[in-house]
Amino acid sequence: MKFEERVESQQIVYQGPLVQVEKQTVTLPDQTTATREIVRHQPAIAVLMVTADHQMILEKQWRSAVGGLTLEIPAGKVEPGERALQAAVRELNEETRMQAAHLEAVAQFYTSPGFTDELMTLYVATGLTAVNTALPQDADEQIQLEKLPLKTALAQVQAGQIQDAKTVMAIWYWQNHPEIGGQR
């Protein structure tokens, strides 16, 4: 079976501060033509932080796209010129004022490959301590930290109180690896 689509032409149809929309005309393997619409977005990182007392750190914040509050693991965009790991270290500092002795990438994935190229790396962070030097925070971001044990986090996914893909993923990963953060 042949899959590859050849891009015949492309144009940027929307350019915003956060996303760019691109339209492509492509030739399919059967030589017919189709149109593709792609939302370009910076790569991103997300971090499952597990404390020494076996709790995960979550952020309560307002999300315009959802029109309400969400509970999410710390996350953010990888800035131009930055590596994913650096972005993870920076976001932990900015959003939680913590640093991690161990920071390990456990998966990398496209958040919704049907329409966007956003590529996210999920890290697990343990050995958490307070940072010495706090980085400046985004002025328009209001974040409240919460801590939850695995059992409560699983119940909140089930109850629909946690409704963020990367956070659900992180919780299910943790469920599979209950040793994270030290022996129980």
Added chain:
Amino acid sequence: MKFEERVESQQIVYQGPLVQVEKQTVTLPDQTTATREIVRHQPAIAVLMVTADHQMILEKQWRSAVGGLTLEIPAGKVEPGERALQAAVRELNEETRMQAAHLEAVAQFYTSPGFTDELMTLYVATGLTAVNTALPQDADEQIQLEKLPLKTALAQVQAGQIQDAKTVMAIWYWQNHPEIGGQR
């Protein structure tokens, strides 16, 4: 802590066949003003299909947004007027020519709430049989089905061969629930 942002004005800045981009001017809890950019997308469904011989069904397809092939669980948009469960039944038929005796929603989540309102429901499907009446397929969608046992699927996530968020989620969910598809 106050979180709610008040929407002062909004306008559609891009309208395409798949997505719509909206710009909002919002007032933050501290009464300052900020701009929000939101990519509107139809809700979606995804289905972890587990066969009687304990394999998951995956689709190999070309994704323009990624510029390459991906391995993903069956998924698709919920069409206007359709319920999520109906969309799951329809997509299984269209993309895999199968129907499920048991179809259960296990989580609902925003795929990337930092910029889009796409809301996805993840189903688990078991008791799979061939459909009697095949629905028409999308003309511009080329799909090749694959079957993988859990162990191989986990190895492919680790190796970066499976790089789709909903598929990684589904595999980790399955790892937590190895009883899916019958006793081993």
